[in-house]
Amino acid sequence: MNPFSILLIGVAMSTDAFAAAVGKGAAMQRPRFPQALRAGLIFGAIEAVTPIIGWLLGHAAARYITAWDHWIAFTVLGLLGLHMIWNGFKPDAGDGDEPPRHHGFWSLAATGLGTSIDAMAVGVSLAFLDAPIMLVAAVIGLCTLVMVTAGIMLGRVLGALAGKRAEIVGGVIMIVIGTAILHEHLTGAA
Template sequence: MNPVSVLLLGFAMSTDAFAAAIGRGAAMSRPRLSQAMRAGLIFGVIEAITPVLGWLLGKGASRYIEAWDHWVAFGLLLGLGLHMIWNGFKPEPAEPVDEAKQHGLVGLAVTGLSTSIDALAVGVGLAFVDTPIAVVALVIGLCTFCMVTLGIMLGRVLGAMVGKRAELIGGVILIGVGAVILYEHLAG
């Protein structure tokens, strides 16, 4: 993967966290920068760890499917991208949430983990291609930190509609990264 693909992957992986952060920011009464950075740090660390875990799982299985590895990576990224696009079209739940629980450490960690499942699957897919997982994980974590911090601060202004659009864009980017991986392997 080239540096542009890694950066695009980092931003694609952070879009669902960005969408969640916008929702959180919209639900908070006047979020402070320190609150936004705390949430960004929690989300970023979780989002950086999960692709490494997925990569380790994928490395264990890679020797068995080496001939199809590029197709596996493409299929996983395609599936995740389509899932993100599907979620981008689903309406937001209208149930009220307890703000103290939602913005506490456990609430942030659970939300961060739920938005990082796709990064776990991407890590599995990246195990089948020659990718420096530490660099990819760091980029994903940093992108997520920045996007969540920004999302919370913009949440009151932008609301949930932009969050849904961000998830749609992230899904399209994931599909594009998968197509680039497939193209680079088949052309090389």
């Protein structure tokens, strides 16, 4: 496996996370770079670990992972999207003195897991290619770190333009990503 192929895998595995991060960034109230970097680190770590798990599961579990990965991603991202939409429609509790909304570790981790399930299946396939899994996982993690950090900051701009309803848009983005993953796997589209 050449370096260019490894980089392409890293970028491909981080695109769903990027789209989800734009939605998260839009839902957050004025996220700053440290918050974006934190989200990038969480997503990147999860994205780096899942192909290793897949690689370790190997051939024996491949049919089970690939048979369910799209359903797991669809469910996790769909539920997160619905939750974000629900929060977008809820009236503000206070008179504007509410502290800025930050997305906690578990919310970010669940979103990261939802966007990285396919990376586990990629890890399974890499077990058969004699690929340097640690290098591939590191590249996937670094690409995701960069893409998610940029996505949160891009979402910040979109969130400032859209106001409170940006969380609804972010929720719709999550559902669209989950649906796209499900559609891709069910139809065999690449």
